[in-house]
Amino acid sequence: xxxxxxxxxxxxxxxxxxxxxxxxxxxxxxxxxxxxxxxxxxxxxxxxxxxxxxxxxxxxxxxxxxxxxxxxxxxxxxxxxxxxxxxxxxxxxxxxxxxxxxxxxxxxxxxxxxxxxxxxxxxxxxxxxxxxxxxxxxxxxxxxxxxxxxxxxxxxxxxxxxxxxxxxxxxxxxxxxxxxxxxxxxxxxxxxxxxxxxxxxxxxxxxxxxxxxxxxxxxxxxxxxxxxxxxxxxxxxx
Amino acid sequence: xxxxxxxxxxxxxxxxxxxxxxxxxxxxxxxxxxxxxxxxxxxxxxxxxxxxxxxxxxxxxxxxxxxxxxxxxxxxxxxxxxxxxxxxxxxxxxxxxxxxxxxxxxxxxxxxxxxxxxxxxxxxxxxxxxxxxxxxxxxxxxxxxxxxxxxxxxxxxxxxxxxxxxxxxxxxxxxxxxxxxxxxxxxxxxxxxxxxxxxxxxxxxxxxxxxxxxxxxxxxxxxxxxxxxxxxxxxxxxxxxxxxxxxxxxxxxxxxxxxxxxxxxxxxxxxxxxxxxxxxxxxxxxxxxxxxxxxxxxxxxxxxxxxxxxxxxxxxxxxxxxxxxxxxxxxxxxxxxxxxxxxxxxxxxxxxxxxxxxxxxxxx
Numbered sequence: 001x002x003x004x005x006x007x008x009x010x011x012x013x014x015x016x017x018x019x020x021x022x023x024x025x026x027x028x029x030x031x032x033x034x035x036x037x038x039x040x041x042x043x044x045x046x047x048x049x050x051x052x053x054x055x056x057x058x059x060x061x062x063x064x065x066x067x068x069x070x071x072x073x074x075x076x077x078x079x080x081x082x083x084x085x086x087x088x089x090x091x092x093x094x095x096x097x098x099x100x101x102x103x104x105x106x107x108x109x110x111x112x113x114x115x116x117x118x119x120x121x122x123x124x125x126x127x128x129x130x131x132x133x134x135x136x137x138x139x140x141x142x143x144x145x146x147x148x149x150x151x152x153x154x155x156x157x158x159x160x161x162x163x164x165x166x167x168x169x170x171x172x173x174x175x176x177x178x179x180x181x182x183x184x185x186x187x188x189x190x191x192x193x194x195x196x197x198x199x200x201x202x203x204x205x206x207x208x209x210x211x212x213x214x215x216x217x218x219x220x221x222x223x224x225x226x227x228x229x230x231x232x233x234x235x236x237x238x
Numbered sequence: 239x240x241x242x243x244x245x246x247x248x249x250x251x252x253x254x255x256x257x258x259x260x261x262x263x264x265x266x267x268x269x270x271x272x273x274x275x276x277x278x279x280x281x282x283x284x285x286x287x288x289x290x291x292x293x294x295x296x297x298x299x300x301x302x303x304x305x306x307x308x309x310x311x312x313x314x315x316x317x318x319x320x321x322x323x324x325x326x327x328x329x330x331x332x333x334x335x336x337x338x339x340x341x342x343x344x345x346x347x348x349x350x351x352x353x354x355x356x357x358x359x360x361x362x363x364x365x366x367x368x369x370x371x372x373x374x375x376x377x378x379x380x381x382x383x384x385x386x387x388x389x390x391x392x393x394x395x396x397x398x399x400x401x402x403x404x405x406x407x408x409x410x411x412x413x414x415x416x417x418x419x420x421x422x423x424x425x426x427x428x429x430x431x432x433x434x435x436x437x438x439x440x441x442x443x444x445x446x447x448x449x450x451x452x453x454x455x456x457x458x459x460x461x462x463x464x465x466x467x468x469x470x471x472x473x474x475x476x477x478x479x480x481x482x483x484x485x486x487x488x489x490x491x492x493x494x495x496x497x498x499x500x501x502x503x504x505x506x507x508x509x510x511x512x513x514x515x516x517x518x519x520x521x522x523x524x525x526x527x528x529x530x531x532x533x534x535x536x537x538x539x540x541x542x543x544x545x546x547x548x549x550x551x552x553x554x555x556x557x558x559x560x561x562x563x564x565x566x567x568x569x570x571x572x573x574x575x576x577x578x579x580x581x582x583x584x585x586x587x588x589x590x591x592x593x594x595x596x597x598x599x600x601x602x
Contacts (some may be wrong), residue, residue: 059380061384062384072405073387073388073404076291076387076415077387079414079415080320080383080387081379082317084413084414128405133413134413135286135413138475139472139473139474
């Protein structure tokens with residue numbers, strides 16, 4: 001097998017939230033396959049332990065990024081177990097009400113939950129890990145935060161209000177983080193992986209024709225290429 | 239007397255800064271003026287260690303008594319080296335009781351088992367004092383990181399009555415979770431200040447130093463402080479030091495831990511090599527500083543090891559004056575208190591290499 005050195009991620013320390021299903025799990029496998037040192041976070045202890053057992057030497061971390069009290073314990077385990085951090089992927093997402101609802105029918109608590117997972121969680125975790133990321137930027141020439149977004153962050157799809165509004169906030173926050181921290185070598189990318197065959201998509205569109213959906217493995221490969229290219233660019237610029 | 243700051247606010251708007259220059263003159267100003275005492279070409283070096291939740295409540299299984307274990311030292315910063323720690327053990331109670339009033343722990347012997355929330359540990363040895371032990375946690379490094387982060391709380395003292403959360407004790411630049419207590423001089427920094435420094439061509443880099451415990455409540459143990467502390471100095475930092483030297487900039491340490499790491503690593507001609515080390519020296523009146531030209535520090539009471547370290551920077555008459563000024567202006571002490579910026583006083587009889595450095599740096 002031909003190895004493309006520019007897309008390898010040997011020794012890169014990466015953390016992925018929402019790592020036990022869908023894009024997150026596919027990305028865990030993809031990054032491990034490229035030689036990265038990977039930690040992932042998810043809420044369900046049994047699933048975290050199973051995925052960790054199946055993918056040594058990955059580091060499985062139990063935590064809920066929507067809870068303020070969980071953020072620092074998660075950050076300690078990520079930075080502690082990996083001995084630092086080069087890439088943070090904020091992938092864990094909350095759909096909002098399922099089945100989807102018109103905004104007029106959406107409960108405030110459903111919107112709050114989507115905001116807690118899709119906006120506040122990534123903000124808090126990024127802040128808690130910014131010190132580790134900037135250490136990486138100073139020592140290794142660049143660090144990266146990937147915020148997983150959606151076309152629902154850009155387009156006004158009826159019934160996708162809680163999800164779309166929260167992803168729009170995350171998308172814009174990514175751009176502001178990047179503008180503020182570019183000179184520090186910590187770069188932010190907002191990435192729309194496309195419509196994938198994942199549990200979240202099944203929750204949103206239960207009767208979708210799955211054959212028309214992108215496989216999470218393909219989206220993970222593209223995302224890993226994006227990460228490798230962005231790190232390469234940043235470390236050349238440094 | 240200097241009163242303790244009793245609220246967990248890292249950057250109160252009214253924080254004070256006492257600037258002590260190389261001639262020993264002291265000037266009372268505000269923390270907001272910190273940028274004005276730095277000069278283009280200076281290199282500011284901070285400790286980027288994040289603070290562990292190093293206080294663990296639990297039970298000494300042989301006696302069934304409640305204990306509090308405060309992790310206090312470790313061999314290295316290696317991410318997998320989290321099984322063995324030096325630790326201070328207290329009897330029942332928590333931070334609300336002053337450490338000097340805390341009950342002694344049950345008698346601790348090698349082989350004793352400790353249940354600490356989700357973690358279990360074995361006492362390996364006692365270290366010459368009934369409260370000081372070396373312990374070993376059961377489990378894999380991942381399980382130990384998980385147990386510490388879930389069960390531990392920040393080490394805290396009675397002068398701050400509200401329980402501290404981790405976000406109270408992490409500096410804005412906190413990265414590797416290796417400090418046992420906060421490298422609190424770093425509370426003076428925020429990201430806006432780092433960006434202002436860049437704009438003013440003031441350099442900023444970090445090192446990682448496992449800041450240890452500041453007080454044990456026991457005179458015999460306190461006399462041993464600071465314990466040995468592992469550190470790591472990145473090559474980006476040593477390169478920045480060399481560059482700043484050539485350009486005549488001052489090396490400004492944020493906090494006593496940065497002084498300890500840099501001065502421990504330095505060779506006798508003041509060159510700082512990159513890499514890991516274990517700082518085991520004491521810095522005081524007899525110490526010749528080889529690297530650091532100025533320090534930003536919190537306010538510490540005479541008699542503490544932090545205060546002793548300032549004697550390497552200046553003479554006792556200046557320190558007496560400093561304490562007088564701080565008392566007169568209502569400075570607050572301890573980790574959430576006010577700040578002092580002190581420029582090292584030139585020695586009257588510098589050794590040749592120090593004189594050489596001083597001359598090289600004069601153009602600023």
